[in-house]
Amino acid sequence: xxxxxxxxxxxxxxxxxxxxxxxxxxxxxxxxxxxxxxxxxxxxxxxxxxxxxxxxxxxxxxxxxxxxxxxxxxxxxxxxxxxxxxxxxxxxxxxxxxxxxxxxxxxxxxxxxxxxxxxxxxxxxxxxxxxxxxxxxxxxxxxxxxxxxxxxxxxxxxxxxxxxxxxxxxxxxxxxxxxxxxxxxxxxxxxxxxxxxxxxxxxxxxxxxxxxxxxxxxxxxxxxxxxxxxxxxxxxxxxxxxxxxxxxxxxxxxxxxxxxxxxxxxxxxxxxxxxxxxxxxxxxxxxxxxxxxxxxxxxxxxxxxxxxxxxxxxxxxxxxxxxxxxxxxxxxxxxxxxxxxxxxxxxxxxxxxxxxxxxxxxxxxxxxxxxxxxxxxxxxxxxxxxxxxxxxxxxxxxxxxxxxxxxxxxxxxxxxxxxxxxxxxxxxxxxxxxxxxxxxxxxxxxxxxxxxxxxxxxxxxxxxxx
Numbered sequence: 129x130x131x132x133x134x135x136x137x138x139x140x141x142x143x144x145x146x147x148x149x150x151x152x153x154x155x156x157x158x159x160x161x162x163x164x165x166x167x168x169x170x171x172x173x174x175x176x177x178x179x180x181x182x183x184x185x186x187x188x189x190x191x192x193x194x195x196x197x198x199x200x201x202x203x204x205x206x207x208x209x210x211x212x213x214x215x216x217x218x219x220x221x222x223x224x225x226x227x228x229x230x231x232x233x234x235x236x237x238x239x240x241x242x243x244x245x246x247x248x249x250x251x252x253x254x255x256x257x258x259x260x261x262x263x264x265x266x267x268x269x270x271x272x273x274x275x276x277x278x279x280x281x282x283x284x285x286x287x288x289x290x291x292x293x294x295x296x297x298x299x300x301x302x303x304x305x306x307x308x309x310x311x312x313x314x315x316x317x318x319x320x321x322x323x324x325x326x327x328x329x330x331x332x333x334x335x336x337x338x339x340x341x342x343x344x345x346x347x348x349x350x351x352x353x354x355x356x357x358x359x360x361x362x363x364x365x366x367x368x369x370x371x372x373x374x375x376x377x378x379x380x381x382x383x384x385x386x387x388x389x390x391x392x393x394x395x396x397x398x399x400x401x402x403x404x405x406x407x408x409x410x411x412x413x414x415x416x417x418x419x420x421x422x423x424x425x426x427x428x429x430x431x432x433x434x435x436x437x438x439x440x441x442x443x444x445x446x447x448x449x450x451x452x453x454x455x456x457x458x459x460x461x462x463x464x465x466x467x468x469x470x471x472x473x474x475x476x477x478x479x480x481x482x483x484x485x486x487x488x489x490x491x492x493x494x495x496x497x498x499x500x501x502x503x504x505x506x507x508x509x510x511x512x513x514x515x516x517x518x519x520x521x522x523x524x525x526x527x528x529x530x531x532x533x534x535x536x537x538x539x540x541x542x543x544x545x546x547x548x549x550x551x552x553x554x555x556x557x558x559x560x561x562x563x564x565x566x567x568x569x570x571x572x573x574x575x576x577x578x579x580x581x582x583x584x585x586x587x588x589x590x591x592x593x594x
Contacts, residue, residue, distance in 0.1 A: 141298075145307055147362035148298045151291055152315030154359035155250065157352035158257060158284060159420070160319030165442035166326055167260065168277060169424035170435050171345040173214055177270040178206045211425075214274050215544050221278035222541075225285045229531075231388060232286060242290040243369040247360075249287035254356040256280040260349030265342030292513055292532070296520075297370045305465060305514045309457015312510040316450030322355065323443045330436065395521075395528075402519040404578035406531055409512055410539040412473055412571020416505055418543025418564040419476070423498070430487070430558040431494045441495070445502040453506030457514075460507075465515035466579065472508035473572040476501055480565040487558050542567050 161167060175183040185191065185203040198204055232245060256276050263273035299307035326348055329335070334344055396403045427433040427441055460468050483497035520528040546563030553559070 143366050144368070145298050145310070147366040148291075148294060149307070149311040149314045150359055151246065151250070151287075151363045152311040153318035154356050154363070155253065155284060155287070156315040156318035157322040157355050158253060158280060159315075160442060160446060161322050161326060161348060161352055162257065162260070162277060162280070164420045165323060165424050165439055167345055167349060168214070169428065170438065171342065172263075172270065172273050172277065173207065173210045173425070175203065175207065176265045176342065177210060177267045178203070179267060182206045210270065212548070213270070214278075215548075217271075217274045217278045218281065219541060219544070221282045224279075224282050229285060229289050231385060232289065240369060240371050242293050243363075243367060245290040246287045246294070247364055249283045249290075250356065250360050250363075253280055253283040253287065254353045254360075256283060257349050257353035257356065261346045263342065263346065263349075265340075289532075292516075294367065294370060295513065295517055298367065299517075304517050305460030305511070306457045308514040308517075309453050309455075309460060309507075309510045312506050312513075313450045313454035313457070316446045316453060316506055318359070319446040320443050320450065322352070323439050323446065325351070327436065327439050327443070330439075392531075399519065399521060401578075401580055402516075402521075402528065404574075405515065405519055406528075408571060408574035408579050409516075409532070411542065411574055412469075412508070412568055413512065414539040414542045415476070415564055415567035415571055416508060418547060418567060419501065419505060421543065422547055422560060422564065426557065426560065427494060427498075431491050433491065433494075437491075441498065444495075445498060448499050449502040449506035452503040453510050456507035457510055460511050460514050465511040465518065466575070468507050468511035469515060470572065470575055472504040472511065473568055473575070475504035476508065477565055477568050477572065479504070480561050480568070484558065484561045484565075 175186060182202045183206075185201060191198045191201060191203055235241075256279060259276050260273060263269045263276070295304065295308060295311075330344070334347075337343070392403075423445075424438050424442070427438050428435075433441060456468055456472075479497045479501035482500075483494055486493045486497075516528065516532055543564055546566055547560040548563075550559040550561075550563040551557055
């Protein structure tokens with residue numbers, strides 16, 4: 129591919145870029161609707177899956193589990209147990225990704241089948257989303273729902289490893305920032321539209337349909353599956369398969385682990401900045417994951433948002449994040465992705481502390497802090513992916529992106545652990561904010577200390593002032 133800016137590439141290549149970016153759009157309902165703002169926070173980890181007599185303790189809605197007086201009730205303890213159980217299952221899913229993601233990425237590099245892995249894993253993700261239609265509103269279905277969501281995350285990660293590696297093949301060094309930003313931006317906008325649809329049909333009382341037994345949430349999951357299938361079709365049709373890397377050894381699955389260890393040693397010796405970036409990004413990306421994982425819970429429990437308010441909040445956050453990501457993608461190409469990551473983390477930390485320190489002022493503080501925070505999350509994610517493309521040796525694309533997913537999962541215990549620990553130590557949900565902030569701050573420190581990417585003159589001045 130020539131080093132031509134995106135604005136002047138032939139229409140066929142623009143179609144390839146757009147089709148690649150639409151995969152983010154296709155899978156976004158799983159992230160925004162299923163994982164963050166609707167299905168898990170409002171359905172799976174809710175009193176729907178508590179025993180009837182325990183759920184009845186809060187029949188009048190008077191209990192607020194962030195209050196010390198209510199935290200020890202059977203109702204609040206039951207919700208905590210559901211959250212913890214879900215967390216352990218997602219931890220197990222993370223171990224699966226840890227074990228297989230780098231090897232799959234390595235094999236995809238060697239065999240030239242990255243696109244096939246994206247398509248196959250996306251199909252599994254769609255099937256797992258559809259399976260959530262059978263999670264009825266009964267405690268006995270909790271484990272089935274939790275396993276389906278957790279292993280949907282595994283499928284999403286496996287697809288994402290190879291999807292991210294294809295960024296090399298649909299962009300150039302000059303356009304990688306804006307192409308990466310376009311993908312993230314379309315993802316956020318897709319999340320907005322999906323949440324809007326959910327809000328609209330909820331306001332219309334599901335057109336008079338009987339939504340007992342969790343039918344509303346089950347239909348939402350099935351709709352997310354259909355969305356994924358439809359909008360993944362352009363990727364299937366118009367994104368070409370990447371060629372095999374002849375210089376990469378073509379070995380069996382288990383032998384790939386020996387090759388992986390050899391390559392890690394080589395990466396440490398020859399591309400130490402890339403090696404340390406994988407470590408630093410693993411930490412701060414877990415902080416970003418914590419923002420998404422617990423943001424909806426924080427809104428509902430600590431700030432008293434209703435289910436409808438949580439979804440509207442999610443729409444606003446996705447809108448701000450999508451616009452910011454597309455805009456900052458252009459700044460990425462100008463100033464360098466490392467600068468974007470560093471300043472995004474600074475904004476994230478400041479926003480989190482703002483929410484914590486001024487929480488007594490109520491919902492308006494969460495709105496303000498959340499919107500500023502969301503404007504930094506998307507750019508941090510997109511610039512992280514862009515920075516990795518600048519740091520990755522050309523013959524290790526799939527493998528390094530596999531390591532990128534893997535290292536993120538290795539650290540995936542940090543945010544849940546510190547979130548839960550701070551709540552346990554101080555007895556209120558809002559103290560979990562401090563746990564997430566510590567993870568983000570640690571990632572920022574590692575970036576400033578260990579990662580020295582090629583920099584523009586402006587970025588050099590930024591580092592000097594820091």
